[in-house]
Amino acid sequence: MTTRLGRADLHIHSVASDGTATVDEILRFAEERADLDVIAITDHERVDAALHAQQLARERGYRVQVVVGEEITTRSGHLVGLFLRERVRPFRSLRSTIIEIHEQGGLAIPAHPLPPYPLCIRRGAIESIVADPDPRVYLDGLETFNSSTAGRTHHRPAVELAGRLGLAAIGGSDAHHVTLVGRCWTTFPGRSAEDLRRAIALGRTHAHGQFVGLPVEAWVYTHQLRKYARDIRDDLRRVVLRRGRGRDLGIGEGRSS
Numbered sequence: 149m150t151t152r153l154g155r156a157d158l159h160i161h162s163v164a165s166d167g168t169a170t171v172d173e174i175l176r177f178a179e180e181r182a183d184l185d186v187i188a189i190t191d192h193e194r195v196d197a198a199l200h201a202q203q204l205a206r207e208r209g210y211r212v213q214v215v216v217g218e219e220i221t222t223r224s225g226h227l228v229g230l231f232l233r234e235r236v237r238p239f240r241s242l243r244s245t246i247i248e249i250h251e252q253g254g255l256a257i258p259a260h261p262l263p264p265y266p267l268c269i270r271r272g273a274i275e276s277i278v279a280d281p282d283p284r285v286y287l288d289g290l291e292t293f294n295s296s297t298a299g300r301t302h303h304r305p306a307v308e309l310a311g312r313l314g315l316a317a318i319g320g321s322d323a324h325h326v327t328l329v330g331r332c333w334t335t336f337p338g339r340s341a342e343d344l345r346r347a348i349a350l351g352r353t354h355a356h357g358q359f360v361g362l363p364v365e366a367w368v369y370t371h372q373l374r375k376y377a378r379d380i381r382d383d384l385r386r387v388v389l390r391r392g393r394g395r396d397l398g399i400g401e402g403r404s405s
Contacts, residue, residue, distance in 0.1 A: 153335040153354075156186035156344050158217065159228060159259060159291065159320025160329055163398040164197035165219075168371040169326035170398030171201035178212045182330030185339045188320070190217035190228050190259075193238045200399040213341040219259055220245055225269035226259040228291065228320070231345060242273055247284045255288035255348060257318050262302040262309070271309065278313050289316035289348050293355035295331040296322050300359040307355075316348045319355030325368045332357025 161167030162174060169177075171189060178184045189198035195218050202214040217230045224242040229249040236248050246256045258269040277287055290310040293303065299322065310317050321331040335354045336347035347353050379395035386394040 153337060154185040154339040154343055155183060155330075156188070156215075156334045156336065157182070157184055157321050157323070157330050157332065158186075158188040158215065158230060158257075158318055158334055159190050159219070159294065159322045159332075160187055161191055161219075161322070161324050162189055162197045162201075163375060163396055164194055165191035166372060166375075167191070167324045168368070168375050170396075171197050171204060172398070173326045174329060175201060175205055175208075175210060175212065175214075177326045177329050179210050184212055184330050184333065186213050186215060186341050186344050187329070188215040188217035188228075188230055190219045190230075190320075192219050193221065193235070194218065195232055195235045197397060197399050198232075215341050215344070220249075221267070222269075224273040225261075225265075226267050227269065228257045228259045230255040230257065230288075231341075242269065242277065243280065243282075243285055246277065246287070247282075250284055250286075255345070256286075257289045257291055258287065259291050259320070260294040260296060260298040260302075260322065261290060262305055263298045265298060268298060268302075271305075274309065274313070278315075287313075287315055289318045289353070291320055291355075292317045293319035293332045293357045294322050295328065295357055295360050297359075297362065297365060299332075303359075314351060316351045316353045317355040318348070318353060319357050321357065325371055328360065328364075328368070331360065 198216040205214045221238040222242045222245045232254045249256045292306040319332040319334045323329045382395045385391045
């Protein structure tokens, strides 16, 4: 009998950054509906929601394990850090960001790579990192399957680049709405987060998924706009009226009832 491979979605956003779901909603969906063994919360420039999700999953005895991640803005584009302990500072060089990730024992993986957009790391930067002689400067994988438009347009070149450079193939939904969690995923031998980490190090992962179309992306954007409006309202209430605790971070803090 063939042993089922583990499944992980390694690129998910919560309301703590630009996602529209709380970590509680993400965890419940991943546990009950998405057929995932591991997820990574990768909010922009913060790890508090990811740390909370990891703790919550353990306290509830969930099957799904949570990896603490962060989508970090570097001067070359977005880089996903996985297995982090603390926040990595944004807006620095790609090289120094990778070093900081590795210094805390994390993994560095370019998000939605190659498109000619400011937030995507280009081919030249990736090849430069791979050729860097500093033993602290290396990539642990490449996000070859991302469900967004950016992921769709450069999916095949990303797959080819990962294969040529010997980088582990990573699949992540880049979900900004809870129903898109698990739309892309990484398969690996085993089921646990540590099994996943070992598989990435050995290059024994595979990326799978489905792309979302522009209508779905537009639908998600309308949800994001509503979230931003609520955030502004709640922050103004806190600052001007001194009511509530500001915008909802989805981790038991923020907007009060």
